[in-house]
Amino acid sequence: LTDNKNKFSVKEFIHQSMAIIIEDAVKKATDVREKVCEWRSPDQLKELLDLELRDGGESDSKILQRCRDAIRYSVKTTHPRFFNQLYAGMEPYSMVASFIAEALKPSLYTYEIAPVFTLIEDAVLRKMMELIGWEEGGDGIFNAGGSMSNMYAMNLARYNHSPDIKEFGLSAAPRLVMFTSQECHYSVSKAAALLGIGTKNVYVVPSDKRGKMILSALENKIKAAKSEGAFPFMVNATAGTTVLGAFDPIEEIADICEKHNLWLHVDACWGGAALMSKKHKHLLKGIHRANSVAWNPHKMLMACLQCCAFLVRDKTQDKFYDISYDTGDKSLQCSRKADAFKFWLMWKALGSIARHYAYFMPEFSNVCFWYIPPSLKNLPDGPELYEKLHTVAPVIKERMMKTGSMMVGYQPHGDKPNFFRMIVISPQVSKQDMDFVLDEIHRLGKDL
Amino acid sequence: LTDNKNKFSVKEFIHQSMAIIIEDAVKKATDVREKVCEWRSPDQLKELLDLELRDGGESDSKILQRCRDAIRYSVKTTHPRFFNQLYAGMEPYSMVASFIAEALKPSLYTYEIAPVFTLIEDAVLRKMMELIGWEEGGDGIFNAGGSMSNMYAMNLARYNHSPDIKEFGLSAAPRLVMFTSQECHYSVSKAAALLGIGTKNVYVVPSDKRGKMILSALENKIKAAKSEGAFPFMVNATAGTTVLGAFDPIEEIADICEKHNLWLHVDACWGGAALMSKKHKHLLKGIHRANSVAWNPHKMLMACLQCCAFLVRDKTQDKFYDISYDTGDKSLQCSRKADAFKFWLMWKALGSIARHYAYFMPEFSNVCFWYIPPSLKNLPDGPELYEKLHTVAPVIKERMMKTGSMMVGYQPHGDKPNFFRMIVISPQVSKQDMDFVLDEIHRLGKDL
Ligand SMILES: Cc1ncc(COP(=O)(O)O)c(C=O)c1O
Ligand SMILES: Cc1ncc(COP(=O)(O)O)c(C=O)c1O
Numbered sequence: 001l002t003d004n005k006n007k008f009s010v011k012e013f014i015h016q017s018m019a020i021i022i023e024d025a026v027k028k029a030t031d032v033r034e035k036v037c038e039w040r041s042p043d044q045l046k047e048l049l050d051l052e053l054r055d056g057g058e059s060d061s062k063i064l065q066r067c068r069d070a071i072r073y074s075v076k077t078t079h080p081r082f083f084n085q086l087y088a089g090m091e092p093y094s095m096v097a098s099f100i101a102e103a104l105k106p107s108l109y110t111y112e113i114a115p116v117f118t119l120i121e122d123a124v125l126r127k128m129m130e131l132i133g134w135e136e137g138g139d140g141i142f143n144a145g146g147s148m149s150n151m152y153a154m155n156l157a158r159y160n161h162s163p164d165i166k167e168f169g170l171s172a173a174p175r176l177v178m179f180t181s182q183e184c185h186y187s188v189s190k191a192a193a194l195l196g197i198g199t200k201n202v203y204v205v206p207s208d209k210r211g212k213m214i215l216s217a218l219e220n221k222i223k224a225a226k227s228e229g230a231f232p233f234m235v236n237a238t239a240g241t242t243v244l245g246a247f248d249p250i251e252e253i254a255d256i257c258e259k260h261n262l263w264l265h266v267d268a269c270w271g272g273a274a275l276m277s278k279k280h281k282h283l284l285k286g287i288h289r290a291n292s293v294a295w296n297p298h299k300m301l302m303a304c305l306q307c308c309a310f311l312v313r314d315k316t317q318d319k320f321y322d323i324s325y326d327t328g329d330k331s332l333q334c335s336r337k338a339d340a341f342k343f344w345l346m347w348k349a350l351g352s353i354a355r356h357y358a359y360f361m362p363e364f365s366n367v368c369f370w371y372i373p374p375s376l377k378n379l380p381d382g383p384e385l386y387e388k389l390h391t392v393a394p395v396i397k398e399r400m401m402k403t404g405s406m407m408v409g410y411q412p413h414g415d416k417p418n419f420f421r422m423i424v425i426s427p428q429v430s431k432q433d434m435d436f437v438l439d440e441i442h443r444l445g446k447d448l
Numbered sequence: 449l450t451d452n453k454n455k456f457s458v459k460e461f462i463h464q465s466m467a468i469i470i471e472d473a474v475k476k477a478t479d480v481r482e483k484v485c486e487w488r489s490p491d492q493l494k495e496l497l498d499l500e501l502r503d504g505g506e507s508d509s510k511i512l513q514r515c516r517d518a519i520r521y522s523v524k525t526t527h528p529r530f531f532n533q534l535y536a537g538m539e540p541y542s543m544v545a546s547f548i549a550e551a552l553k554p555s556l557y558t559y560e561i562a563p564v565f566t567l568i569e570d571a572v573l574r575k576m577m578e579l580i581g582w583e584e585g586g587d588g589i590f591n592a593g594g595s596m597s598n599m600y601a602m603n604l605a606r607y608n609h610s611p612d613i614k615e616f617g618l619s620a621a622p623r624l625v626m627f628t629s630q631e632c633h634y635s636v637s638k639a640a641a642l643l644g645i646g647t648k649n650v651y652v653v654p655s656d657k658r659g660k661m662i663l664s665a666l667e668n669k670i671k672a673a674k675s676e677g678a679f680p681f682m683v684n685a686t687a688g689t690t691v692l693g694a695f696d697p698i699e700e701i702a703d704i705c706e707k708h709n710l711w712l713h714v715d716a717c718w719g720g721a722a723l724m725s726k727k728h729k730h731l732l733k734g735i736h737r738a739n740s741v742a743w744n745p746h747k748m749l750m751a752c753l754q755c756c757a758f759l760v761r762d763k764t765q766d767k768f769y770d771i772s773y774d775t776g777d778k779s780l781q782c783s784r785k786a787d788a789f790k791f792w793l794m795w796k797a798l799g800s801i802a803r804h805y806a807y808f809m810p811e812f813s814n815v816c817f818w819y820i821p822p823s824l825k826n827l828p829d830g831p832e833l834y835e836k837l838h839t840v841a842p843v844i845k846e847r848m849m850k851t852g853s854m855m856v857g858y859q860p861h862g863d864k865p866n867f868f869r870m871i872v873i874s875p876q877v878s879k880q881d882m883d884f885v886l887d888e889i890h891r892l893g894k895d896l
Contacts, residue, residue, distance in 0.1 A: 010540050014474065017544040018466055025551035026462065037563075045563055051571035053792065057799035063541065066796060067548060070789070074564045077553045085561065087553065087783070092458050093511065096465040098550040100515060103473035103543060105525045105535065105753040112849065113533065115485075115493055116522045123499035144592030145781045155642055169646025170618030190780055194603055196644025198617025298783070305553040306783055332638055333593045335535070335746070335754055341518070344501070348514060351505035401560065 006059030013060050020067050029076040030090045035404035036082050037075040045073060080426065080433060081406035086242065086270055089426035091302040093349040094342035098304040101342075107335040117338035124340040127347075128295060128309055131275040133288030140311035141331055142339045146269035147187035149294030149310035150236070152332070154178065154191050156292060156312060157234035157263035170196045177201045177225045180236035181213035181248060185267060188236055201230070210363075211246025213237065213253065222260055234263040239284050240271020243413055243421060245366030247271055251286030266290040269308070271364060273300035276352055283363065297343045300365065300425055307339045367422040371396065371441045373448040390417035396445040405440055454507030461508050468515050477524040478538045483852035484530050485523040493521060528874065528881060529854035534690065534718055537874035539750040541797040542790035546752040549790075555783040565786035572788040575795075576743060576757055579723040581736030588759035589779055590787045594717030595635035597742030597758035598684070600780070602626065602639050604740060604760060605682035605711035618644045625649045625673045628684035629661035629696060633715060636684055649678070658811075659694025661685065661701065670708055682711040687732050688719020691861055691869060693814030695719055699734030714738040717756070719812060721748035724800055731811065745791045748813070748873055755787045815870040819844065819889045821896040838865035844893040853888055
């Protein structure tokens, strides 16, 4: 089917594609003078890319062109002006590590199959547990996302409360309920649906204006659940919430968990990085008392996507968690990638990476703000302003995408109208870059 | 902390590491004259690799040496004599695709963030659904493993049966039971534990000698479950079992599912590839009647690890599955990688890849055999032979690992003593390679 005359040698193909990757996907993608994205609508892009899969194969030069095009029309998440997500930037060591892992295709079933990466994962997990402050160690696993880590935590907490559920299921079990703040990540609710806990059995605790769980409200919810005859089994505390970057008061939540004998999970997917900073680790005070922790080095620490650890203090929860090097049994995944290697190589190269965290404002690096166009400047605070403000960010965002100059996300939140959420991760981001963002938003929105 | 004088420019570091990756992780790793693995015990390897993470950073030349070492002591799953797992071989197009994705770090939340890869995933899923034979299309998602796909299937099947469970959990729900063969992948049981279904509510249907589900036994189990007052909701059929490579009779199982109104999921993680072969697709006859399918192109089709699709026939099961391009809502994962791109680029380059499947023996490419050393040749078939045979494969495997000449797995199965399971995937594997395996096993085990 394939016209072999149009094929290079494998060596030649790889060399040529590597040159394209370095030039287009690394150098150009991270060049501040280039665009963050070259916006096309789905219909336009479908036509440009000729996506359909046919019976025949294509020449290698055609394939190289396809690589160039895929890169060209992709959003450059590594571009210095990408502030849209909870990850950003190009970190060369972890990128190289991920290339090595892609080329070698290890899968972390057993030491026999992945000797190097099994030991590296173990070393990285140990270091993370040391930073958490678990003096007697613990166990853990790298997996395909913080959402999975939260799911693992809920599963283990449930197992800890009612081990029989594993075999007999929930249908004969009492109604288990858990607690989390209104600001928590939505993966908690998704996991509750999946695990058969039920989304209504996730009791949502209000947060204060800053976004932190209100302790008295947590106590009240626990009491209310008990009085309904339900069985509380777990609290999820968030260290670094997705929208506001707030830290729940872990120490005080740990006290409440102790009193009521509840599993404490800390979702530190976003905020875990602060543990590496002497100045900021107080934000997670009390985390050593958690039963489990989720922490994604691919976010604030810039490890290549994905790099997500789930950590558990007690080694003997379940046979999911035996301590041998054969990790297959403790994972829900069967094939599983060597993601820890990215964090390991990066750490070896940079040390404990304390140079980060310039941009904790006010607490962490989520910078949430409204842009108020001149026409609204004189409106008093109130429903009319809010209603008008709500429409501003979406229009600016659309113009921003079409210009391709930068990417910053927006969203509403509670009763707050749409605001920008700018995530500042890379230590290379300068005051000029920050000024650029504000100037550009003004340029794009001043007529609104 | 880091000694910056010992750091190259980013460009220089990436260039030098790329050269190492191409030379060591691609060329040498796939060179038949090189070893498949350079075995070290965990203790030896820990010392060689100096795993500990310290506060200071290291020079770039040290980091490059670390890359070389990580590659050197890793098992070469892409080596022509790696027959140990359900994946193998180096496929250059999908490798290049995965490098591009690692460099760009797309995460498939929305079209806005990952325009190219969202459309590519959509195109690949459509093609896979076409091969399955769903004339009206359907929906799907690439995710972090066939184990997750099976879990998705069980979740959707349950939702289909009792939608209230999503909100209210299982504690008030009737006892739901599902059916799968004794030869199915263990992820089904893990998912049952996780989902709160309970491992005991997975009713295990016996398989015949070839490894295929026995239809009358399935009927009996369904009837038995009903008479116990349980609620059957799903059958998992396996197309290509993990150990024996057997295909459950899908068409007949679909009849039974229809009769009892059960969700039919086909775990075609391993055997789905046969759908691409005119000659072999009859093995999956009836798969178009499945409600959902799991299929891993990273296995038989050699796409770079991981590349796993979950497909569902009906688009409107749940709001998990809306048909817009913003896939965030239908995924349990939040950040999610662009794995479909690997399969897409490979397909574009090679066409429908019909050149595969030389090694279907007797049905699929799992070649299971005993090596009987000369000392046991004259023993009659019976318990004594079996007992002795059981100890042969582990010793040969240990010697094989220490020699590093090849890798073939072994395992017991039911009442069968340990046997080798050789997985033949790459179309480049020749008769000589097969002879080599047999000669080498004989060389390593003839004194036993
Ligand atoms: C607080 C928090 N937890 C969990 C997650 C989920 O992480 P992942 O995208 O790796 O699933 C996120 C993602 O943004 C998050 O902000
Ligand atoms: C039949 C079958 N289903 C599912 C899986 C799980 O796939 P994964 O390793 O991608 O989780 C396997 C893995 O070998 C398998 O053989």
